[in-house]
Amino acid sequence: MSSLPWFSDNKFPLYLAPMAGVTDVVFRSICKELGADVMVTEFVSAEGIIRQDDRTRKYTEFTDGQRPCGVQLFGGDGERMGEAAKKIIDWKQPDFIDINFGCPVNKVVAKNGGSSLLKCCDSLASVASGVAKAVGDQVPVTAKIRIGWDEKNINAPEVCRILQEEGMQAISIHGRTRAQGYRGEANWDVIDACAREVSVPVVGNGDICSGEDVKLRRETTAVSGVMIGRAAMQNPWVFREAKHYLTTGEHPEPVAxxxxxxxxxxxxxxxxxxxxxxxxxxxxxxxxxxxxxxxxxxxxxxxxxxxxxxxxxxxxxxxxxxxxxxxxxxx
Missing domain, CATH: 1.10.1200 (Non-ribosomal Peptide Synthetase Peptidyl Carrier Protein; Chain A)
Structure with missing residues (x-):
């Protein structure tokens, strides 16, 4: 059972997805006001944290009003990632540390970070284990992945098993491959299979744009919550609208x-x-x-x-x- 309390008592949390250059401290405050339950910072480089780079450190900032809020790290070395996680906990005491195994951007993948680790489960396990062991019981550690590198290598269920074994207490899954980027449709069948594969909460991400979408995934998959990203950029009211729909079964009036x-x-x-x-x-x-x-x-x-x-x-x-x-x- 996860130690993340926002999953308790049959809660179905709505996460604001971490998006580089978008989900800064200001936008997170706006989305929190409008009903988002859980925040995750923009991803930050473990190496930048270790070097105590001021610009990198800015990305870890959040307000107490945004809690529960996690700081997301990327990198390819478990020991260095663990060191960075400890520094972040010393600075700010986030509610959790999240590891980015999903970013498709070339400059991240080229440094053996993000979704590149989906190609090498041994390295992925080493990074997850390194962070979990370094952090200990100070805060929970979670992970975000994609369903695989490409259509021929969809390995999310196996990756989820490994992440659970290495101490991840929740897993968020974007239902596209790295090769897809943000094109095509998210594969919720794979997300559902992952949620049934592990005992830790799985949060589904991809093509969630309305209360109807949230209701559909809550009722037809085994996920414990959903994550909303690009839809919130255009319409941060989506969280409030979704909760209204889940409560009443009706769409609220469009925002003027x-x-x-x-x-x-x-x-x-x-x-x-x-x-x-x-x-x-x-x-x-x-x-x-x-x-x-x-x-x-x-x-x-x-x-x-x-x-x-x-x-x-x-x-x-x-x-x-x-x-x-x-x-x-x-x-």
Whole structure:
């Protein structure tokens, strides 16, 4: 049985998936307010932690209001990963340490991190064991994987057995292979098979966009929770909407465009206050891709996104919002 209390009493937690460059401390705060149950930081390099690199350390920051929150590590050396995990626990005492065995990005895979370890179960076991032994009973250790390297090498059930044996107390599974990246559909049959293979909680990830999706996976698979990633980027209200649907069986009223704009402006303001990206210009420029994602599906989204890709101040964002809402009223 897992020592992670958010799985107790038949709870079915909704995780915010860790996404590099997206799930920073500000966005996690927003999603927590809107109903996300469990947070995981953006992944951080074990080597960066050991070198006490200030930029790397920033990625481990979270607020007490975001708990339960885990810090996600990547790397290919179990001993070094364990050392990094201990440093993080000394700094911040997260609710758990999560090991990234799923990232498909080339620069991570090239360093024998992320999903590259799915190709070598001995190395994967060594990393999992190294972290679990180093951490001991200070905090639980969990892992995130993909279903395999490619369609010919779908080995998630075997990987889950190994991870359980090496002390992982929960496993999150993205239902695509490394070769797929984010294309095609997530394979929930494999996720379900993994959940039935091990006794620790399995959290399913992939194509969860609504309360209906959450209900379907809760009722038709053996997972103990779900993880929502890309859908939350466009619609952080998805957590609140899903809980409403699970409770009432009804979809809530869609979030009004005016409320969405208030959130967009608030997100920009919070990002500036966080000092994560630098000065106002640097922050708003870093936020451009996020702003364009928020506006997917808006009426007249294409010209709107073209305007947002050039903003460099908070006032410009406010001006775009005001002009857009005025145009919408007049249409």
């Amino acid at each position: 465009v005016t409320e969405r704009w208030k959130m967009i402006i608030r997100h920009c303001s919070m990002a500036m206050e966080s000092d994560r990206y630098g000065n106002e210009r640097q922050t708003i420029m870093a936020m451009r891709s996020r702003l364009m994602t928020y506006c997917k599906g808006f009426p007249g989204a294409k010209p709107l996104r073209q305007r947002l890709c050039t903003v460099s101040s908070l006032q410009e964002v406010k001006d775009v919002a005001a002009e857009y809402l005025q145009e919408l009223c007049e249409a």
